[in-house]
Amino acid sequence: MNFEKIEQAYDLLLENVQTIQNQLGTNIYDAMIEQNAAYVAGQHETDLVVTNNKALKQLDLTKEEWRRAFQFLFIKANQTEPMQYNHQFTPDSIGFILTFLLDQLVSQDSVTVLEIGSGTGNLAQTILNASQKKLDYLGIEIDDLLIDLSASMADVMQAEISFAQGDAVRPQILKESQVIIADLPIGFYPDDQIASRYQVASQTEHTYAHHLLMEQSLKYLEKDGYAILLAPNDLLSSPQSSLLKEWLQEQASIVAMIALPPSLFGQQAMAKSIFVLQKKTNQAPAAFVYPLQSVQEAETIRDFMVNFKKWKQENAI
Template identity: 70%
Template sequence: MNFEKIEKAFALLLENVQTIQNQLGTNFYDALIEQNAAYMTGSEEQLIHQNNDHLKALGLSSEEWRRTFQYLFIKASQTEPLQPNHQFTPDSIGFLVTFLLDELLADQQATVLEIGSGTGNLAQTILNHSQKKLDYLGVEVDDLLIDLSASMAEIMETNISFAQGDAVRPQILKESQAIISDLPIGYYPNDAIAQRYQVASPEGHTYAHHLLMEQSLKYLTQNGYAIFLAPNDLLTSEQSPLLKAWLKDQASVVATIALPANLFGNPNQAKSIFVLQKKSNLPVQTFVYLLTDLQNSEELQVFVDNFKNWKAEHAI
C-alpha cells in the first residue's frame, strides 16, 4: 500500500468534494456522491475533471481507495459528524471479523449478508483482506448511506451488492453462510412490528439490536455463523432475559470476544463480538476471550493461536 498515493488522492478528492459542496450548497456526503458520479462519467467543471484525471492516473488499489475514503470521512466528521450508529467500524475490528470468517467458513466460496452495512467500510475491509471468495450483500435502511456505499464500491470495482430496507421488517433474502452486523444501539420505534418477535418487550420499545439478532438468524444456513458487534451489556441489560430466552430456544453462542474499551469514543458505546449459530443437537463449548490491545501484535498472535486451538479441539 502506497501512503504517498493515498495522501495525493485525499487532497484531490477533498478539493473536488468541497468545490461541489460550494457549487450546490449541499452537505459533504451528498457532494461526495456527486464527485463519485463525476469520476465515473465525467464533469463539465474543469477543475473537477482535471483532478479526476489525476486521480485515475494514480492507479489506486481497492485498499488504497478504501483508506482514502476513510480519511475523507474522518475529515468530514470534524464539521458534519454522522450519528454514532452510522460511523464506520474501526479497521482493527474489521480485520478481526475477517479472521473469524476465514477460520469459521469451511468452503472457499461463501455467501455473506451484512445487516446495517452503513458506509460499506466493513464490507470493503472484509472483501479486500479475506482469503475466501465472498458473495456479499449489504442491507441498509438509510438512503444516503446506500448511495455513498454503492458509489464508492463502483469506483473500487468491488463485487458487492447493496439493498435498501428496514432489516427488522421481513425481507426477501436467500439464506447466507455468514451474517455480519455492527448492530445499531437503541430502541426500535414500531412496537407493532416488534411484537412479532420472541425478544419483544411487553412494555415500551424493544431494543433494535435484539430484534436484528433474531431476524438475522432467519437468513442463516443451519451450519452458518452470525458475527455480531453488540453492546457489552448484551446479556445483562434490562431486556436481556428476553434475549436469553430466545437464545436458549433458537441459537448457540459459539464465541464471545471482549474488545478494548479505547476503540470506542464513548465507553457507553463499547461493544464485544458475539458469534452465534442456529440451535443444533450438538453441544457447543463457547470460546470466551478478552482482548486488551488490538495494536499489540504479540497479544493478537496469542489470540489467533488460542482460537485455532479451540477450533481444532472442538472440531469446529
C-alpha cells in the first residue's frame, strides 16, 4: 500500500468535492456522490474536476488505497457536517477482526455474506479487501444518502459488491447467506406494529433496534452459518435483555463473545462487543469468550488469534 498515493488521491478528491459542493450549494456528502459519478463517467462541466479525475486515474490506486482515501475524506467531512453516531464507519481494527473470524469460521473458499445496515460501505470494503475468501457480498441499508454513497464508491473502486435499499427490520426477499455481518445500531425501533411480530418485542415500550435485528439476522442465515454481530456491551444485562435471552435460549447458540476495548468507541455507553451466533443446535460448542484488551498492540492481537484457532481446533469447528 502506497501512502503517498493515498495522500495525493485524498487531496484531489477533496478539491473536487469542495468545488462541486460550492457549485451546487449542497452538502459535502451529496458532492461526494456527484464527484464519484463524474470520475466514473470521465466528464464534468468543470475543467478542474475533469483534470483532477484524470490525475486520479493515473495514480492507478488499488481497492484498499481507494478505501483509505475515501476514509480520510469522510473524516474531513465529519468535522464540518457530522453524521449521526449510528452512521459512523466501523473502525478498521474491528473490521480486520471480523474478517479474521469470517475466514476462520467458514471452511469453504466461496462465501455468501449479507451485511445488515451497511452504512457508507466502509466495513464491507474492509472485509472484501482483507478476506482470503471469495465473497458474494450484499449490503442492505435503509438510508438514501448512505446507499448512494456506498454504491458510488463501489463503482469507483470497481468492487464486486451489491447494495440494496431497505429497512432490515421489515421482511425482505433475501436468500439465506453463510455469514451475516452487522455493526448493530444502538437505539429504539419506532414502529411498534412491525416490532410486535418479533419474539424479542417489548409490550410496554419501543423495542431495541439491535434486538430486532439480531432476531432478524438468523432468518437470513443458512443452517450452519454464522452471524457475526457488533452489539452493545450490556446486551445481556440491559432493560429488555430478558426478552432477548429468552429468544436466544430457544432459537440461537452463542458461539463466541469478544469484548472490545471501550476506548475504541469514544463513549462508554456506546461501547460494543462481538457476538457470534448460530441457529440453535443440539451440539453447540462451548462458547469462545475473550476480553480483547487492545487492538493496537500486535502481540495482543496475535495472542487472540492463537487462542481462537486453538478453540476452533478443540471444538472441531
